[in-house]
Amino acid sequence: MSSGDTKKWLPWLAVWIAVTAGALSFYQLSLLRNTMDRQAELSEWLGTLEKGEPKTTPPPTSPLPTPATSQPLATSQSSAESPTGTPSDGADPTPNLSPLVQLVVRPLRASLDTLEEELEEVAARLQSQYPSSADALHVVGMMKAQTRHYSDAQAMWQECIRLEPKQELHYINLASIAMEQGNYDLALNTLRQGVALGFDSFDMAHHLALALSNLGGFEEASDVLTESLKKHPEEGSHWLLLGQAQLELGKLAESEASFRKAKELGVETASLYVGLGNACLRQGKRGEAKEYLETYAELKKKDNLSGEERYQVLSDQEIKRTAKSIFTEAAAVYFRQKDTLESERLLLRCVAMEPESLSALRALADLYYQSKQLEEERVVRERIVSLGSEAFQDYLEMAKVYAALRDRRRAEATLKMAVSVFPQKIEPYAGLAEFLVEGNKLVEARWYAQKAIERVPSAEGFLFLASICDKLQDERGAAEARKYAKQLSSQQPDQR
Template identity: 25%
Template sequence: MRLTDENLPGRSDAESLSESPAAPEKPVRRRSLWVRKRFWAGCAGLLLIGVLFRLVWDWTHPPSPLLQVAADAAPEVAELLREANQLAQDTVAIFPDDPYAWDVMGQLLGRFGKTEEAAQCWEKALKLDPKFAVGYQSLGNLALERGELKKAAEYYRRAWELERDSSVYPVQLAEVLIQDGRLEEARQVLTECLRRHPRSLPARALLGQILVPLKDYSAACEHLMYVITANPEYTNAYYPLSTALSRLGQTEEARKYLARFQELKRRDEQRHRMDLKKETQLPAVRAAVARAYLLVAKIYIARGDISTGERLLNRGQELNPDEKEIPPLLAWLQFKTGRENEATSILRDYRQKHGNSLEAQMAAGKVFAEFKKFEEAEAAYRRAIELTPLEAGGYAALASLYITAGRRPFDAHVLALRAVAREPAPQFFFILALAAQRDGDTPAALAAAQEAARLDPSNDQYQRLLESLRRTP
């Protein structure tokens, strides 16, 4: 007989009856297990979809290059880089059609080693404005870093063609041409630059250097002596000057200038070694981010958003109190919004802090002059003349102030003559023409206007003044 639950020994009928309903539980358990499997399979599917979506998103939306740099930086530097990234991203999002917005992004990316991405920003800027000279210059800088000399030369040349009055672009172009062995071409570029900017020390120093291998030793000495007279600390002028003098047989003079070169070179190398020992990363990053705030502020100000521009400038100044361009612009905004006392205070402090800076005195004077603060502007321009008595800028600025204010016509005439004597450039002959006209000397005014128009025949302002003086009885 087969043993079953019913005939097992020791089990009663009551027990058998109480357990008899357990038979239907088996299919219920199977269904519950099936439901749980479906649930976990669904969860796994959703997780897989999420992972795939994240992979696709990361592939199509790579992290910002600046954030990539920030990931490997020290905490304080990383925080600044994230701030800079947000500033740049917001700027190009708000002003996608403004080449200056893309220039800000490009400058930040280039500054922190993301050169490919920086190049894309400047290419975008040039698509928006093919006459955006800064874009060509920046692409030239990148090409030079890569050693692509011919490409760099073409970029610098294009920038110079767009801004012919620049004294920076032709010097950069000449430097590349020299590295590429195109000395005669560099000579022509620098000669043209000096025709427009005869007191440009970088242009004269470079021209003097290339005239030595071109064996024009006398001209080389003339240019290089000019440079070291204007700036005795100009290290790189001494060695080619020594070489040129040696070729001319002036051995003692050559030795003297060679010794001076070696002395300055040792000093420069010592300063460089000291700089390397300093912890300079954080201050340099702060300065770069402050510069970005300044550039973005200019975009907002150009569009009439004064409050945002001022907020950005304040943040830039907080990051780098030594950024020289911020205080004059802040003062200009405060003058513009009727806060004359605050603006005047800023510029006075600025002039005092940078008392030996020509650029600072000229910038302060320009803002004071625009808002008719005659005495303050006059003091700033006089200080500029004291700092650089051999330069034309201070004399021309003070002459222009007197002309615009209708004061001291004779003094304006004398100052304009001094400016032209130091730099016979078209813009200074134009100021001389105006000053002579105000001083009642029509023949001198006509002669100066003719010279300005001759030096820059495409300038409509010069031509109009010349025609007006020709009609004067």
């Protein structure tokens, strides 16, 4: 191109650059305004959530409060509003906010030292923020124990007992850590305090017998275990400990019987085989004794760490498991203290370390449920189901999220998937039938209700089927269903 041609194009090029720059500036300004509007909207939304946070204490089965199983799958269409504030017509909604969470797909690598430092930071923060909370100090104690800082763990559980003297777990944990350090006198005194307060669980009896045995109190240990086994006859560890006490007392036949009972209940440890071998040997059963002692030797060979190393070395797998456990427990503490952001951060950290951990994902989903963050809950529940969960409750909770978002089509599809995954369970069929009734899909609802009854006939199931038939004006079907419901009711014992 000649210099003359270039001069002709230069003015147009300048115009084009100016227009493009103006457009980009306008786009950036619009993007900035949209971002600011979104942030303002989000701040207002989060403020509303903070005011409505629950104050309930989570049940022992989950670190965080879980959705109630009896919660309706979907609200009635007459009072329902879509997330945008307009009445729902059953169509897929357009959420007013995109999910504020993205889940890691592949586990992130972290060195042992890095994770230990992170654990120490979490523990220090808990201790400084909530020095008068036994829940918080319990988590610190667990972290110290699992990272082999036993004296620190002992101090934490002593403080927990002072703050919350009626919690049995604190006495058991303090006794356990005392025995780990060889302080059996402290362990025994701690456990006797717990027994004096009326604690009589399996764990209390087991640790009491263990402390007594290590102090030579085999007779009392035997009595404690014999009494506890009346309430817990299927506890193999009780039988093992009883066999060891009886062996020390010279009750060889009783000892052998106790060891064999422990083995029958699934105990397969080196201590079982060495005890059983010695009981047989001292009774002259040399052939059996030889077999059991050889098994004992083989089990000992599988232990690659020496006793000294076991108490000094933490493997990457152990520290990772400890971190996940402590982060989850700490998240529960922060949730109860209404710091949902820190609770969310810790649970997301668990997922980052192990993206396929169903327990961590469920805890995170439950946090979003309690915080009423439906889109975030949806993302997590979808991940749970995509991992092939074998728990029907996971599918039900995902369907509930879709229903709460007024996305009835996906809710129905999720329940149908549950039917395909659990073809012999009654719950998916019954749940889908109820959902279809709410959506006025009565013919389909009747079909699934019938399938539920085929799997587990019940008076309640037939009455539900009768109610569907009534809505379909199927008088004959309703009458038949009520007849079977009456028959089943007469066969059931009076529960009053």
